[in-house]
Every structure is written in C-alpha cells, then in structure tokens.
Amino acid sequence: MSGAVRSRIRVEGIVQGVGFRPFVHALASEAGLSGFVGNDSVGVFIEAEGPPEAVARFVEDLRARAPTLAVVDRVASEPIAPLGGERFEIMPSTPGTEADALVSPDSATCADCLAELADPSDRRYGYAFVNCTNCGPRFTIVRRVPYDRDNTTMAGFVMCGACRREYEDPSDRRFHAQPTCCPDCGPSLRLVASDGRRLDGDPVAATAELLGQGSVVAIKGLGGFHLAADATQEGAVERLRSRKHREERPFAVMVRDLEAARRLAEVDDAEAALLTGPERPIVLVRRRARPDPALSVEVAPRTRELGLLLPYTPLHHLLAAGLDRPFVLTSGNVSDEPIAYLDDDAVERLAGIADAFLLHDRPIATRTDDSVLRVALGSTLPIRRSRGFTPRPLEVPIHFRRPVLAVGAELKSTFCLGKGTRALVSHHIGDLENYETFRSFSTGVTHLCDVFGVAPSVVAHDLHPDYLSTKYALDLEASAPEDNLELVGVQHHHAHIASCLAENGSVGPVLGVALDGAGFGPDGTIWGGELLVADLAGFERVGRLAPVPMPGGASAVRQPWRMAAAYADAALGAEAERLEVARRHGREWAEVVGLSRSRVSCQMTSSAGRLFDAVAALLGVRDVVTYEGQAAVELEQLADPLEAGRYPMGSTRGRLLELSGAELVAAVATDLAAGVEPPLVAARFHNGFAAAVAGAASELCAERRLRTVALSGGVFQNVRLLTALVARLRSSGLEVLTHSRVPPNDGGISLGQAAVAAARGAT
Numbered sequence: 035m036s037g038a039v040r041s042r043i044r045v046e047g048i049v050q051g052v053g054f055r056p057f058v059h060a061l062a063s064e065a066g067l068s069g070f071v072g073n074d075s076v077g078v079f080i081e082a083e084g085p086p087e088a089v090a091r092f093v094e095d096l097r098a099r100a101p102t103l104a105v106v107d108r109v110a111s112e113p114i115a116p117l118g119g120e121r122f123e124i125m126p127s128t129p130g131t132e133a134d135a136l137v138s139p140d141s142a143t144c145a146d147c148l149a150e151l152a153d154p155s156d157r158r159y160g161y162a163f164v165n166c167t168n169c170g171p172r173f174t175i176v177r178r179v180p181y182d183r184d185n186t187t188m189a190g191f192v193m194c195g196a197c198r199r200e201y202e203d204p205s206d207r208r209f210h211a212q213p214t215c216c217p218d219c220g221p222s223l224r225l226v227a228s229d230g231r232r233l234d235g236d237p238v239a240a241t242a243e244l245l246g247q248g249s250v251v252a253i254k255g256l257g258g259f260h261l262a263a264d265a266t267q268e269g270a271v272e273r274l275r276s277r278k279h280r281e282e283r284p285f286a287v288m289v290r291d292l293e294a295a296r297r298l299a300e301v302d303d304a305e306a307a308l309l310t311g312p313e314r315p316i317v318l319v320r321r322r323a324r325p326d327p328a329l330s331v332e333v334a335p336r337t338r339e340l341g342l343l344l345p346y347t348p349l350h351h352l353l354a355a356g357l358d359r360p361f362v363l364t365s366g367n368v369s370d371e372p373i374a375y376l377d378d379d380a381v382e383r384l385a386g387i388a389d390a391f392l393l394h395d396r397p398i399a400t401r402t403d404d405s406v407l408r409v410a411l412g413s414t415l416p417i418r419r420s421r422g423f424t425p426r427p428l429e430v431p432i433h434f435r436r437p438v439l440a441v442g443a444e445l446k447s448t449f450c451l452g453k454g455t456r457a458l459v460s461h462h463i464g465d466l467e468n469y470e471t472f473r474s475f476s477t478g479v480t481h482l483c484d485v486f487g488v489a490p491s492v493v494a495h496d497l498h499p500d501y502l503s504t505k506y507a508l509d510l511e512a513s514a515p516e517d518n519l520e521l522v523g524v525q526h527h528h529a530h531i532a533s534c535l536a537e538n539g540s541v542g543p544v545l546g547v548a549l550d551g552a553g554f555g556p557d558g559t560i561w562g563g564e565l566l567v568a569d570l571a572g573f574e575r576v577g578r579l580a581p582v583p584m585p586g587g588a589s590a591v592r593q594p595w596r597m598a599a600a601y602a603d604a605a606l607g608a609e610a611e612r613l614e615v616a617r618r619h620g621r622e623w624a625e626v627v628g629l630s631r632s633r634v635s636c637q638m639t640s641s642a643g644r645l646f647d648a649v650a651a652l653l654g655v656r657d658v659v660t661y662e663g664q665a666a667v668e669l670e671q672l673a674d675p676l677e678a679g680r681y682p683m684g685s686t687r688g689r690l691l692e693l694s695g696a697e698l699v700a701a702v703a704t705d706l707a708a709g710v711e712p713p714l715v716a717a718r719f720h721n722g723f724a725a726a727v728a729g730a731a732s733e734l735c736a737e738r739r740l741r742t743v744a745l746s747g748g749v750f751q752n753v754r755l756l757t758a759l760v761a762r763l764r765s766s767g768l769e770v771l772t773h774s775r776v777p778p779n780d781g782g783i784s785l786g787q788a789a790v791a792a793a794r795g796a797t
Contacts, residue, residue: 037085037086038083038084038085038116038118039083039084039085039086039089039113039116040069040081040082040083040089040113040114040115040116040117041080041081041082041083041089041093041111041112041113041114042079042080042081042111042112042113042114043079043080043081043082043093043096043109043110043111044076044077044078044079044080044108044109044110044111045077045078045079045080045096045106045108045109046076046077046078046106046107046108046110046136047077047104047105047106047107047108047136048103048104048105048136048137048138048426049077049078049100049104049105049106049136050073050077050078050136050137050138050179050180050181051103051137051138051167051172051181051211051212052101052102052103052104052138052167052168053101053103053104053167053168053207053209053210053211054078054100054101054104055071055072055073055078055124055204055209055210056124056167056204056205056209056210057099057100057101057104058071058078058080058096059071059122059123059124059204060204060205061092061095061096061099062082062092062122063122065084065088065089065091065092066084066085066088067082067083067084067088067089067092067122068082068083068084068118068119068120068121068122069081069082069083069119069122069123070122070123070124070125071122071123071124071125072124072125072126072127072128073127073128073180073181073182074127074128074180075128075179075180075487077136080096081114082122083116083117083118083119093109093111096109097109101167101168102168102312103138103141103168103169103312105136105426107136107427107429107456124204124210127180127182128180136425136426136427136486137172137173137176137179137181137425137485138172138173138181138426139172139173139313139421139422139423139424139425139426140170140171140172140173140174140256140257140346140402140421140422141168141169141170141172141312141313141422142169142311142312142313142314142344142345142346142347142422143164143165143169143170143345143346143347143348143351144166144168144169146166146168146207147164147165147166147168147169147170147348148348148351150164151164151348151351151352157196157216157217158216158217160238160352161216161217161220161348162221162223162238162347162348162349162352162394163213163215163220163221163348163349163394163396164216164348165211165213165214165215165348166207166208166211166214167207167208167209167210167211168207169312170211170213171213171256171396173400173402173424173425173461174256174257174398174399174400174401174402174421175187175188175212175213175396175397175398175399176399176400176485177399177485178484178485179485179486179487181212182212183212183213186212186213186399187396187397187398187399188212188213188215188396190397191215191219191220191221191396192219193214193215193219194216194218194219196216196218197214197215197216197218197219197220200214201214220396221394221395221396222394222395223237223238223349223392223393223394224237224392224393224394224395225237225240225241225390225391225392225393226381226390226391226393227389227390227391228381228385228388228389228390228391230381233390237392238349238352238353238356238392239356241253241353241356241390241392242353242356242357244389244390245262245263245264245270245353245357245361246264246357246359248263248264248267248269248270248273249263249270249389249390250262250263250270250273250274250277250387250388250389251263251388251389251390251391251392252366252374252380252384252387252388252390252391252392253349253353253363253366253391253392254377254380254391254392254393254394254398255347255349255350256346256347256398256402256421257373257375257398257400257401257402257403257420257421257461258365258366258373258374258375258398258401258402258403259365259366259367259373259374259375259380259384260363260364260365260366261274261278261362261363261364261365261366261384261387261388262288262353262361262362262363262364263361263362264357264359264361264362265285265287265329265330265333265359265360265361265362266327266328266329266330266359266360267330268330268331268332270330271285271330271332271333271362272330272332274362274364274387275332277386277387278364278367278368278369278387279368279369280364280369281660281661282335282336282660282661282664283369283660283661283664284333284334284335284337284339284340284341285333285334285341285362285364286316286341286342286343286362286363286364286404286406287329287333287340287341287342287343287360287361287362287363288342288343288344288345288350288354288360288361288362288363289342289343289344289354289360290344290345290354290355290358291344291354292306292309292310292344294360295309295319295342295344297322297325297326297327298321298322298325298326298329298340298342298360299319299320299321299322299325299339299340299342300319300320300321300322301319301342302409304409304412304413305317305319305409308407308409308414309342309343309344310344312422313405313421313422313423314343314344314345314346314422315343315404315405315406315407315421315422315423316341316342316343316404316405316406316407317341317342317343317406317407317408317409318339318340318341318406318407318408318417319339319340319341319342320338320339320340321334321338321339321340327359327360329360333362336668336671337667337668337671338671339671341406343363343404346422349392349394363404365403365404366380366384367383367384368383368384368387370464370465370467370468370471371383371464371468371470371471372401372463372464372470372471372474373401373403374401375398375400375401376398377393399481400461400478400481401461401474402420402421402424402461402462403418403420403421403461403462403464404418404420404421405418405419405420405421405422405423405462406418408751408753410753410756410757410772411756411757411760411772413772413774414774414775415751415753415756415772415773415774415778416773416774416775416776416777416781416782417751417777417779417781418446418462418777418781419448419459419461419462419775419776419777419781420461420462421461424459424460424461425458425460425461425482425485425486427456427457427458428456428457428458428459428536428537428775428776428785429455429456429539430452430455430456430457430536430537430539430785430788430789430792431535431536431539431540431541431570432455432536432541432570432789432792432793433454433455433792434452434453434454434455434456434457434788434792435792435795436491436492436520437451437452437453437488437489437490437491437492438450438451438452438453438490438492438493438494438788438791438792439451439452439479439483439488439490439492439493439494439510439788440452440493440494440495440524440784440785440786440787440788440791441479441493441494441495441496441503441504441506441507441784441787442463442496442503442780442783442784442787443496443498443501443503443526443529443780443783443784444465444466444467444496444498444501444502444503444780445465445466445662445779445780446462446464446465446777446779446780446781447462447463447464447465447466447471447475447503447780447781448460448461448462448463448781448782448783448784449463449475449478449479449482449503449784450784450785450787450788451482451483451486451488451490451788452788452789452791452792453486453488457536457785457788457789458482458486459776459782459784459785460478460479460482460784461478462781463475463478465662466501466502466503467502472502472506475502475503475506476506490519491518491519491520492519492520492521492522492791493507493510493511493519493520493521493522494507494521494522494523494524494787494788494790494791495507495508495521495522495523495524495787496523496524496526496529496553496554496783496787497523497524497525497526497554497556498526498553498554499554507521508521522787522790522791522794524786524787524790524791525553525554525555525556525573526553526554526561526783527546527548527550527553527561527562527564527566527573527747528546528566528568528572528573528786528790529783529786529787529790530546530548530550530553530746530747530778530782530783530786531544531546531548531566531568531573531744531746531786532568532570532785532786532787532789532790532793533746533773533776533782533783533785533786533789534546534744534745534746534771534772534773534778534782534786535568535569535570535744535771535786535789536570536785536786536788536789537773537774537775537776537782537785538744538771540742540744540771541569541570541793542568542569542570542742542744543567543568543569543738543740544567544568544569544740544742544743544744544771545565545566545567545576545731545734545735545738545740545742545743545744546564546565546566546567546568546573546743546744546745546746547564547565547727547731547743547744547745547746547747547759548561548562548563548564548566548746548747549562549563549564549642549643549727549745549747549748549749549750550562550641550642550643550747550748550749550779550780551591551641551643551644551662551663551748551749552591552639552641552643552644555640559581559637559638559639559640560584560637560638560639560640560641561578561639561640561641562579562639562640562641562642562643562644562747563578563579563640563641563642563645563693563695564577564578564579564640565577565578565691565730565731565734567734567738567740568744569793570789570790570792570793571790571793571794572794575690576690576691576734576738577690577691577692577693577730577734578640578690578691578692578693579640579641579642579645579692579693579695580640580686580692580693580694580695580696581638581639581640582597582600582601582604582630582638582639582644582695582696583600583629583630583633583636583637583638583639584596584597584600584636584637584638584639584641584644585597585599585600585626585627585629585630585635585636586626586629586635586636587635587636587637590644590647591644591647591659591662592658592659593657593658593659594647594648594650594651594656594657594658594659594665595615595618595619595623595651595657595658596626597644597645597647597648597651598613598615598647598648598649598651598652599615599616599619599623599626599627599630600626600627600630600636600648601645601648601695601696601699602615602616602648602652602699602703603627603630603631604696604699605696605697605699605700605703606699606700606703610627610703611623611624612707613652613703613706614654614706615651615652615654615657618657619657642723642747642749643663643666643748643749645695645698645699645723646665646666646669646749646752647659647665647666648695648699649669649698649699649702649716649719650665650666650668650669651665652699652702652703652706653669653672653702653706653712653715653716654712655668655669655672655712655716656668656669663748663751666749666752667752669716669719670716670720670752670753670754670755672712672713672716673713673716673717673719673720673754674711674713674714674716674717675717675754677713677714677717677718677721678721679714679717679718679721680718680721680722680724680725681697681698681701681702681705681718681719681721681722682697682698682701682722682726683695683697683698683722683723683725683726684697684726685726685729685730691730691733691734693726693727693730698719698722698723698726701718701719701722702715702718702719705718720752720754720755720758721758723755724755724758724759724762725758725762727759728759728762728763728766729762731743731763731768732763732766732768735768741767741768741769742768742769742770742771743763743768743769743770743771744770744771744772745759745760745770745771745772745773745778746773746778746782746786747778747779748778748779748780750772750773750778751777751778751779756772760772
C-alpha cells in the first residue's frame with residue numbers, strides 16, 4: 035500500500051472479556067486497515083497499517099468508541115516498518131510473561147440477552163445462563179489471565195456447534211464471549227430438598243412455587259449462595275430471620291423491575307440509575323408509607339429505608355417473573371460467616387436454614403457478595419463495594435514503586451493490591467472475627483495476587499496488634515526470605531483520610547475529619563472523632579472529640595446504654611440518675627457509672643460512633659445492638675427530616691481543639707425532660723454535631739492555611755450528617771472531598787493503607 039504507515043499499539047485497562055477484539059476488528063475494517071489484534075497477559079496488542087490519517091483516527095477511536103463494558107486506561111502507539119497485507123485478523127491469545135491485564139466485573143444481563151430469554155422461538159428461551167460479550171459473569175469465573183475460556187470455570191463445558199460458530203464469528207455479539215453456552219452445552223439447574231433428594235419438575239417454576247408457599251430456598255447465584263423468602267409473608271421472613279440468626283439487620287429485597295421498585299419505595303432518578311445500571315447493586319431507598327404489595331415488617335424493622343435490587347442474572351429474571359412479587363435475597367450464610375459458594379459446603383452449612391437448594395453446575399472461582407450503595411449529595415455513596423464493581427481498579431495520584439499489598443482492618447474487611455498507578459481494592463470479605471472469614475480473606479489475597487500478577491514486596495497494615503489482618507501481615511514477614519518483604523504500619527484514621535484523598539486524585543495536605551466507631555490510637559486510647567492535618571505520607575492530630583470512658587470496653591459497643599451512662603455522668607453528674615435510661619437499668623446503671631469514674635475496665639475514647647450510641651440509648655432507640663452500627667443507623671432514621679434546630683456543642687483549646695460531646699448530651703437530656711418528641715431531639719443532635727464539626731474544621735483550616743477538607747470514616751454513611759456538614763463547609767468557602775468509589779467505612783481502609791505505603795516511598 036503506497037504511502038502506508040504501520041503502528042504497534044498497546045491498549046491497557048478493562049479490555050478483555052468486553053468485546054474489545056471484535057470492536058477493534060470492526061473499527062479496522064471500517065477504516066480499511068490491515069494488521070491484527072490479540073490478547074495477552076497485559077491487555078490488548080494491535081498492529082495496524084494503512085493511510086496515515088486513517089491509522090491516526092483508528093488510534094483515537096480505540097478510546098473514544100470503546101465498547102460499553104470496556105475501561106480504557108492507556109493507549110500507547112509507536113511507528114514500525116510497514117509489512118503490507120490485505121486483511122485485519124484476530125490472533126489467538128498469548129500468555130506473555132507477566133500478568134497485568136485487568137478483568138471486567140460481573141455485569142447484569144443485557145437487553146439483547148433478555149430478549150432471547152423471553153422469546154419462545156429462540157434456542158436460549160428460558161435458559162438461566164444466557165450471556166454474551168456485553169454481559170454476564172466475569173470476575174466470579176476467572177481463574178487466571180488472559181481472560182480465555184480455558185482460564186475460567188467454564189473450561190469444563192465443551193461448546194456445541196452452534197455456540198462455537200457464534201464464538202468464532204467476529205460479527206457476532208458472542209465472539210469470544212468466554213461464558214457463552216446454551217441448553218445443549220452449558221450449565222444446568224437442579225432443585226434438591228434439604229436432605230439431598232432431587233425434586234421433580236422445572237427447577238425455576240418449582241422454586242417459585244416453594245417460595246410462594248412460604249419456604250426458604252438457598253439459591254446458587256453469580257458469586258455465591260443467597261437465601262430467599264417471599265418478602266410479603268410474615269411467617270416466611272420470620273423463619274429466615276430465626277434460622278439465620280439475624281435478629282434485626284434489614285434484609286435486601288429483589289423486585290422484578292424498576293416499576294415494582296417504585297411501588298415499594300420513593301426512587302429518584304439517581305437511585306433509579308443505580309438500580310438499573312450494569313452493576314445492579316442493592317440500593318438503599320426511602321420506603322413508601324403504604325408499599326404495594328405490603329411487605330413483612332420483619333424485612334427491615336425500625337428503618338424508613340429498604341435495600342432494593344433488581345435481577346442481574348437470567349436466573350433472577352426467571353424467578354422474579356415466576357413468583358411475581360418481592361422476595362428477600364440475602365447472603366447465603368449464618369450471621370458473621372462468609373457467604374457460601376461451594377455446593378457441598380453450602381448444603382452442609384445452610385441445611386438448617388433452607389428448605390430446598392436451587393443449584394447449578396458452573397463453579398464459582400471467587401465468592402462475591404452484592405454491593406450496597408446509597409445516594410448522597412447527588413452522587414454514589416458506597417456502603418459495600420463488591421459484585422459489579424470489583425475488580426475495577428482505581429487510578430491513584432501516586433506511583434507504586436514496588437508492588438504493595440494492604441491488608442485492611444478488622445471489620446468490613448477488604449484488601450488492596452497496588453501496582454504502577456493502579457490500586458485494586460478487593461471484593462468485600464466480611465468481619466475478620468472467625469476462622470472461616472479469615473480463610474476467605476487469605477485465599478482471596480492469594481487468588482488476586484495470582485490473577486493480576488502481583489508479588490508484594492511491601493505489606494501495609496493497621497497498627498492494632500490484635501487485628502487478624504495485622505497478624506497476617508506479621509506472619510507474611512516472618513515467612514518471607516530475609517529482607518524481601520517490608521512492613522508499613524498505618525494508623526487507622528490516617529488510612530481513612532488517605533483513602534478519601536486517593537480516590538479523589540489528591541495527595542493533600544487537607545484537614546481530615548475522620549469519624550468512626552473505633553481505631554487504635556498511638557497514645558493507647560481508642561480514637562474515632564479526629565481532626566487531622568494530613569497528606570498521603572503523614573498526619574498531625576490537631577483536634578478530637580473530648581474523650582470519655584468506655585465502661586466495660588467491648589461491652590460498651592454491644593450495649594450503647596453504657597456509653598449513655600458515661601456521657602450522662604460527664605454531662606449531668608448525679609442528675610443523670612433521673613434519666614429514663616438510668617431507671618431502665620437501675621442498679622446496673624450505678625455500677626457502670628462507678629466503673630466510668632474509677633476508670634477500671636475502661637479505655638478512654640474519642641469515638642464519634644460511641645457518642646451517637648449514647649444519644650440513641652438516651653432517646654430509647656437502642657440499649658443493646660445486634661449488629662455493628664445499629665444504634666447510630668436507627669438514630670439517623672428517627673431524626674425528623676424537616677427540623678432545623680440544633681443543640682450547642684462547645685469546644686476548648688489546649689494542645690488539641692476538643693469538641694464537647696457532653697454538652698450535646700446535656701442538651702438532649704434537657705429537651706427530653708421537657709417532653710420534646712424524640713424525632714426532634716435526634717434531628718437537633720445531628721444538626722448541632724454537624725455545625726460544631728464544621729466550625730472546628732473551618733477554624734483549623736484558617737489557622738493552617740488549608741482550603742480542602744476530606745471526610746472519611748463509617749459515621750459518614752449517615753447521609754443526614756454528611757449532607758449537613760458538607761453544606762456548612764462549602765458555605766465557608768472550603769472544598770470538600772468525600773467518598774464515591776470506595777466506602778467511607780473500614781471497607782476503604784485498605785486503599786488508604788496502600789496509598790500511604792506508596793507515599794512513604796517504601797524501599
């Protein structure tokens with residue numbers, strides 16, 4: 035070709051398993067170019083030859099016109115000698131020497147596949163595993179890269195002739211769709227009773243019938259098992275709650291479509307976009323006063339919100355259509371254990387919960403819980419980042435000179451791999467408080483390191499010596515060859531702020547506001563209400579919530595009334611005995627106050643979470659919790675959304691600026707004694723706390739000549755508090771950084787740890 039040029043092109047990002055090669059083939063054919071495209075362990079490699087302007091436009095279009103599920107991070111090209119040629123070909127994948135390719139998250143069933151699912155004339159009609167290049171399982175089935183069928187859990191299913199023709203046709207939307215299959219050659223369903231007997235009939239129809247009869251059914255999904263029950267039947271939901279030992283934590287509810295969701299809840303446009311997006315998370319939305327149909331009160335007790343999700347696999351669509359009413363879809367586990375994902379393990383562990391099991395024979399490579407999101411400030415607020423989002427990496431504002439593994443904290447555990455300028459935060463693991471969850475954590479680390487070719491030489495961890503994640507890091511160092519592994523300890527609240535900085539592309543410095551339940555402080559106290567001048571490399575503590583005792587230590591977390599006793603004693607002294615919460619606990623209250631004053635069995639804490647617990651107990655919301663954060667969640671739900679009044683919260687200045695939680699508690703007690711309704715008191719508490727924190731942050735920013743505030747920590751899952759605080763800070767002319775891609779809770783800690791390790795230049 036006269037005057038032709040040839041370019042060698044490398045495309046990196048999420049470009050495997052998303053139809054990128056057929057897209058490149060079509061793009062090159064449209065431009066009249068010759069050459070080839072293929073996958074390797076790094077990404078996509080291309081050589082393209084043709085007129086200079088056509089090749090230049092082709093390179094630009096690789097990013098501008100990429101497939102829907104693709105995420106193009108980098109396109110690099112270099113000129114090479116023309117070779118001639120007439121055709122543009124798709125080459126077989128090559129393993130390469132270093133795994134660096136990214137794998138797409140699992141994606142909800144696309145419109146084209148749904149049309150086939152519903153078409154009686156289509157060969158995939160009613161088939162529970164229909165998928166194509168634009169949708170279906172990805173991360174949960176991959177064992178290694180490149181992302182080819184032999185490297186997935188579909189390797190054992192030999193394609194029939196019809197599927198093979200689609201798979202090999204570059205013009206077909208199933209071209210190299212690795213999970214592609216049909217009823218003749220793909221996975222199949224079976225329904226068995228809890229005693230292992232196979233049940234007759236169509237498995238989906240029979241499951242829908244069982245649910246309609248009030249049974250609890252364990253359903254093998256995309257990333258593990260769910261437990262399902264008819265959400266409109268009180269008895270069915272009560273049985274599920276009792277058997278699962280999940281006393282009060284709300285259940286997620288699956289509905290057939292967006293219209294059905296809107297019959298249960300007030301769903302705005304932003305929430306609708308999340309519900310119907312390819313990630314299909316659970317979205318927390320405000321329930322209607324009179325939902326249609328009426329849901330069991332046991333679905334989500336003591337909350338004005340519902341966690342709704344729409345079907346994201348063909349099996350879910352078939353079940354939702356067959357049952358035609360909302361159904362609970364909650365993680366397939368006993369409370370505090372990881373979600374079951376292996377068939378035999380699930381049948382054994384869930385036999386006492388489920389009346390039947392809907393199984394299939396496609397193995398799951400990685401167990402992955404559903405993601406949970408809220409909408410706040412017009413943006414996404416992640417509560418749990420997992421299926422649909424993992425393993426999508428984040429580009430961070432710092433380079434990992436050496437591969438980093440950050441092992442996270444204890445609750446809401448995740449880990450993070452850092453390589454180059456990418457940070458890959460793992461799927462949600464759970465709370466590292468039992469052996470099964472810890473084993474899930476350790477096997478997850480090994481699997482993701484293998485898949486993404488990360489051999490960590492730096493391990494970042496929390497400073498708390500008793501966290502299992504910290505012990506895991508220490509064990510790694512102990513077993514590593516001499517000087518081959520460096521440990522970096524990162525203070526918990528610094529990691530929170532660093533996480534917020536990293537996801538916002540900032541290196542700091544900022545005024546960081548870290549509010550959560552607990553974190554190990556270098557001074558030996560329990561931190562959790564902190565004002566830090568911080569960048570990625572370090573921090574200085576400049577303010578805090580004034581410390582109070584935690585009577586009984588961990589017992590004060592499980593029994594918020596104990597924190598009410600400590601705060602009320604600090605605020606009111608002997609007058610606290612007149613409070614209703616004091617009368618409820620009688621002699622035990624006096625004993626706890628005595629503990630608080632003596633400091634016996636009491637750590638001091640500046641935790642904002644414990645202040646919210648105390649106020650919840652004062653208001654009669656919650657004296658004892660059955661899950662982490664319950665008292666604060668229910669306090670937020672109680673607060674009157676229209677109340678604008680606020681309580682005073684003073685501050686003192688010494689070495690640190692200290693905010694007086696006791697002053698807030700005194701104001702709460704005064705209004706309660708005057709007969710003010712609890713929803714108004716809860717609202718005034720929220721408003722007063724937000725105003726005081728905003729004032730302190732503004733004061734410290736002025737002193738330190740800072741213009742940016744970063745907000746992080748589990749307390750910022752509270753949308754009322756977050757919204758009020760951001761509004762006040764912005765009105766003071768400050769820029770505010772918040773979380774929208776990783777959770778503000780401990781699920782984001784690992785990202786912060788990794789960023790700190792990189793910023794400190796671990797050598």
